[in-house]
Amino acid sequence: MAEHFASVDDYLGSFPGDVRTVLDRVRRTIHEAAPEGVGERISYGIPAVTLDRRNLVYFAGWKQHVSVYPVPEGDEAFQRDIQPYRSGKGTLKFPLDAPVPYELIARVVRHLVAERP
Numbered sequence: 001m002a003e004h005f006a007s008v009d010d011y012l013g014s015f016p017g018d019v020r021t022v023l024d025r026v027r028r029t030i031h032e033a034a035p036e037g038v039g040e041r042i043s044y045g046i047p048a049v050t051l052d053r054r055n056l057v058y059f060a061g062w063k064q065h066v067s068v069y070p071v072p073e074g075d076e077a078f079q080r081d082i083q084p085y086r087s088g089k090g091t092l093k094f095p096l097d098a099p100v101p102y103e104l105i106a107r108v109v110r111h112l113v114a115e116r117p
Contacts, residue, residue: 008040008047015061022100023061026068030057033106034113049109057112065093066100072111082108 005011012023030049031038034057039050046060058069070090071082081104087093092108094100 004045005042008042011042011047012061019061019066019096022066022096023059025102026059026066026100026105029102029105030059030109033109051113051116056116057109064097065095068092068094068105068108070112072108072115074107074111078107078111 005014008027012020012027015023027040027047027049034049034051037051038056039053041048041050043055043058046058048055048058050056058067060067060069067087069092071086071092072078074082082092085092085094085101085104094105
C-alpha cells in the first residue's frame with residue numbers, strides 16, 4: 001500500500017471489480033449506520049469516515065479480506081459476534097471468500113459512535 005490516494009473514490013477505484021463492490025457496500029453501510037454529517041478522507045493511506053472532523057472508523061481492502069478498524073468495546077453479545085473476525089486487538093478482518101456481515105459492520109459503527117467522548 002505504498003500508493004497515495006487523493007480521495008476515497010481514488011482508493012476504491014484502485015481495486016478490481018469484485019473487491020470494489022464489497023468496499024463500496026462497506027462504505028455505504030458505515031455511512032448509513034453513522035449519524036448525519038459524517039465525512040470521509042484518506043488517513044494512514046486508507047479511507048477514514050469522520051465525525052466532527054475526527055476519524056471515527058477506517059476500512060481497507062486487501063487481496064483476501066476487507067478490514068475495519070478500530071474495534072469498539074461493546075457488550076458481551078457484541079464481543080461474541082465479532083470474535084470470529086478479530087485479528088489483533090484493533091482489527092476486524094472479513095474474508096472475501098465468505099459473505100460479509102454488513103449488519104455487524106453497522107453495529108461496529110453504532111458502538112464506535114456511542115463510545116465517543
